[in-house]
Amino acid sequence: MLSNTMKRRTFLKGSLVAGGAGVALSLGLIPTVVIGAWPKSAFKSKDVNGALNGVLNASDTVASDKIKIKAPKIAENGAVVPVTVSTDLANVESITILTSGNVNPMAAHFNLSSNTLPTVSTRVKMAKTSDIIGVIKADGKLFSAKKSVKVTIGGCGG
C-alpha cells in the first residue's frame, strides 16, 4: 500500500516536471522564434536607407512609374492616413511602405505569396508633411515611388 502511494507520488512529480517543461516551451521558446523574424533593425532605423537595409538587405532602389501610391494630397489628421500601394510589375515578392518624415520611417513590410496580387492598403501615422515611399521587390530588384502628403495636424497620436 505504502509503496503504491509512493509510486503515485513520484509519478505525479514526474508529470508536473514534464508539464512545466511544456509550459516553458510554449511561453518562452516559441514567441522568441516568432519575434526573431520581425526585422527590428529596420523598424528602429532613423533613416530610409537603414530601414530598407534592415528588411531587404539593400537600399538601392530604381524609381519606377509602374508603382502607384494612393494617398491623400492633404491629410487632415496625420494619425490616420490611408495608403494604397499597387503596381503593374510582375513577380512581386514584397511591398514596403515608409514614411520619410517619421522618427522611424519604416511603417510596414508585406511579404506576398505568388498568388497574391501586388496591391495592399492600410493606414499609417505621419508626424509631419513628408513623403510616403513605396518600395517593391520584383524579380529580385527593388523599385520605388513616392508621394508627398501634406499633414495639417501632427500625427503623433496613438
Add this chain to the structure above:
Amino acid sequence: MGTIKIRAKAKKGVTTVKSLITHPMKTGLRKNKKTGKLIPAHFIQEITCQHNGTEVMKAYWGPSISKNPYLSFKFKGGEKGDKITINWMDNKGNKDSLSKKIR
C-alpha cells in the same frame, strides 16, 4: 478577445480580403501629459493571412501603422466558402486569430 473583423469576397477568381483589427498601436514616443512619462510602445509586429491553411500574405508592422489598423489585399484563387484566417501578434506577445469563410 474578438479583436479582428474580416470581410473576404471572391469575384471572378480574385479574392479581396479586408480586415479591421482593434489595437491601440502605441508608438512609445508619446508622453503621458499628467506624469510626463513615456507611454510604452504597444503595436502589432506581425500579421499573417492564410487561405485554406496556405499563407498568402505575411506582414511586419511598426508603430507607424494607425490605431485600430485596417488592412486590405487581394489574391488569385479562392472560392465562396473557403476559409480565410488572420493571425496577429504584438510586441508584448499578445495575439489573436480569426477564421472566416469567403462570401
